[in-house]
Amino acid sequence: MRDDGLLKTEITKLKEEVGAERENIETIDGLVKKQIEREPGLWEYDFDGLGAEMWKRFQTLEKNSDCLSEEQYLPAQRFRAAFLRRLNKFYRVLTTPVSRAILDKKKQFNLDQQDLLNKENIPFFLAMILTLQKIKDRLNVLEEAVNKLGDELEDE
């Protein structure tokens, strides 16, 4: 036979313990042992928030775009460069096994740079699109208000 009295006492005691522990946990994340809320998405910002995000992204883009820009050469430098390129090529063939390891690192560096730019580029354009969308919404509201005013005048 199940001893209801004993079970009830045991559950009451446990609930008191668990309840006290529960009270001491301040966040919902702590209560359920997981992160329940993500970072805010761009689409949740208002006009000012979107503007701030765009400038933030733009600053990073401007700063990072320089490291990918090409160097400009003078004609004399170009002649020397052709010779140096050939020499370089010959040297590269000789040192391929060694340089491969180094070039892999360089390649990875370039990919990382590209990735960084993409990470900034995409939100930048998304923020711009969302801003345009919000401008469109505002225009729709204004248009509706103008129509209403027109109706009102017609009623008068």
Add this chain to the structure above:
Amino acid sequence: METSQALRQNNTDPTQGVDSITRRIFEALVDPPPQDIKSVFQKYLQPVIRDWGIQSAWNILSRLEVAWDFRKPTLGLYDNALHFIGGAQKYGCTLAAALQDMYDVTLIANSDVSSEQLEEWYNLDLSRCRIKVISLPFFEKREAHHGIYDAGLVDPNMDNPFHAISRESGNYDVFVNNCMLEMVYPLAPVSEFMVHFPEREISRFFHVGEYTHIMFNSRYTAQWIEKRWQQTPDVHIFPPVDMTSPNLPEVKENIILSVSRFELSGNKQQREMIKAFIRLKQLHPDLARGWKLLLVGGSVAHNPYLDRIRRLVKSYPAHEIQIEVNVPASDLEKFYQRAKIFWHFSGLKQSDPAKMEHFGMTTVEAMQNGCVPVVFNGGGQTEIVEDGGSGVLFGSQESLLENTVRLMQDSQEMHRLSLGAYRRGKDFTKEVFDQKVREHFSAILKSYKFQ
């Protein structure tokens, strides 16, 4: 060992995992030697606390108490606008009244309101329900909130101010979120999210997917829940409408009635109704002679839209176009009983789905009194009115006028549709609502108790 395995297996869905662990404890303690009780709890609860948090352990103990009949199950129903009169609040209070014998019901509000007030507003018995007020500091601090706990004021960069309610939800066996406040994270073992219409967009505080069930008031609403929130609602209960006349009123007057709030935005389109009625009079002066347009509705004290409406009709005598504002329910009932036709324009020439009628309570009230509804063919209205059987659906002003004229001319058709409307109106009564609510919540309780 066995418990840890079970936890790992169910780690992707803690709800199912907690459910299975609770069942194991329940079965393990059916006939235990007394010294084993403690060890059984320890064996199962420790890994639960470690992997899923203390709330899951609390929920397991709560469920076992109910499963072994140590206490009555509890239900918390939250509504951030409980202190205001409204259709959604009527829905929640009627639901609470229907369940107060099955559950210990607590109505959770954000501002002071008494059960006497709620009983008077909605003509309900809430004597076995408690009210708990939880204030939200974020809104209290804002001077301009006017008692409205508007989720739209929440900045995405701040902490979720509704977590005071999330935490409270964990104190009940069943939690019902009646105000579509998607920012409340449900902690109760069983949770219900009631949607009257999914007006808000998904934000970082969107927790609707965490609820056990999503309830909805009409298929129109359900369709938009799927479109806008990518969630699948599963419990459909039409709102309760209680204006049924004991018999179909036999003597009716030549009145076209409209019952809608005079909204500041003019969404209910009373202005368009007046224009349509004037046009009807111009096109069919003989037929429309003796017919009156009666516009009834609630309004706030200073309403520029209502002022416009009044100015528009000032050149027409009251026996042709009459406006009645904030009338008591008894008068409203009389208007329904006297009117032959009921007009409802919400949704006409609208592209915003929120501006459609999500259900259409006044249409049902009219039908329950034998008024023939001539309503816009969109939103929740199409689920109430069977076109040609219990009323008429129109898609344009031309079709509205055409159908209204047809009804004015053909008294037999008017009587047939009036009878159809009266019959159909009975599908939406409080009794039907109570029965559906009890069916759903007793099924929840049965499963909660492992029966």
